[in-house]
Amino acid sequence: MMDNGSIVHIDYDLYNASNDKLIETTREEVAKEHDLHDENREYSPMITTVGDGRLIPGFEAHLAEAEAGKDYDFDIEPEEAYGDRDQNKIETISQNVLLRSVRDPNTLAIGAPVEIGGRNGILQFMSAGRARIDYNHPLAGVTLRYNYQIVKVVEDREEKVQTLMKMNTGREDFEIDFDGDDLTMTLPEEMAYDQNWAFTKFSLVTTLRENVGVAKVIFREVHEPRQIDEEE
Numbered sequence: 504m505m506d507n508g509s510i511v512h513i514d515y516d517l518y519n520a521s522n523d524k525l526i527e528t529t530r531e532e533v534a535k536e537h538d539l540h541d542e543n544r545e546y547s548p549m550i551t552t553v554g555d556g557r558l559i560p561g562f563e564a565h566l567a568e569a570e571a572g573k574d575y576d577f578d579i580e581p582e583e584a585y586g587d588r589d590q591n592k593i594e595t596i597s598q599n600v601l602l603r604s605v606r607d608p609n610t611l612a613i614g615a616p617v618e619i620g621g622r623n624g625i626l627q628f629m630s631a632g633r634a635r636i637d638y639n640h641p642l643a644g645v646t647l648r649y650n651y652q653i654v655k656v657v658e659d660r661e662e663k664v665q666t667l668m669k670m671n672t673g674r675e676d677f678e679i680d681f682d683g684d685d686l687t688m689t690l691p692e693e694m695a696y697d698q699n700w701a702f703t704k705f706s707l708v709t710t711l712r713e714n715v716g717v718a719k720v721i722f723r724e725v726h727e728p729r730q731i732d733e734e735e
Contacts, residue, residue: 504570505566508714509656511552516533518649518650519645519646528546561583573653575652576649578649581643600634601634661679661681668688674694677689685720
């Protein structure tokens with residue numbers, strides 16, 4: 504069983520269970536087999552923390568009972584995935600409202616994603632001055648089939664910190680130093696100018712304590728002097 508807080512790398516293939524159509528995969532060879540290969544994408548295992556609630560409930564529950572290195576193939580019903588389709592989330596609006604809400608009306612197409620008043624939906628129909636928007640999740644009502652394997656469980660303490668930082672900031676160029684359970688982290692200089700960092704670091708302290716067991720957390724900023732090139 505995977506303990507809550509375990510940081511794992513997972514290779515998976517996600518299918519629509521009703522027609523075996525591939526929806527998503529972390530494996531390049533599988534994407535090629537199903538003609539879904541994206542040359543601009545880097546295929547690599549998904550990294551997640553067991554029990555942190557980022558995955559759909561059915562996958563979270565299965566992952567908690569899984570073992571590293573073992574292949575799993577199982578179905579998840581809609582109520583444990585993205586829910587059943589809700590007709591109340593399908594709305595008809597005026598075409599003028601739709602046109603005012605999109606940056607480029609020329610990109611509108613049936614089946615294309617749109618954002619109306621901060622809500623994301625799919626354009627289902629547009630005619631005679633009216634437009635129908637489906638705000639259900641694209642996978643609502645779909646029974647999903649996962650094929651997955653935990654390919655790595657992160658055990659090293661410093662690697663755990665680097666992995667969590669990458670998951671939460673998108674960066675992995677932090678200098679890490681442990682003194683017992685106290686953690687000092689030297690930040691890349693650019694982080695000081697990131698407007699989101701002031702808010703992100705408070706949730707990161709909780710995350711590091713819960714998943715790595717650190718005590719004191721020190722975020723260290725270093726600002727090197729600017730080098731001025733001499734004119735020749």
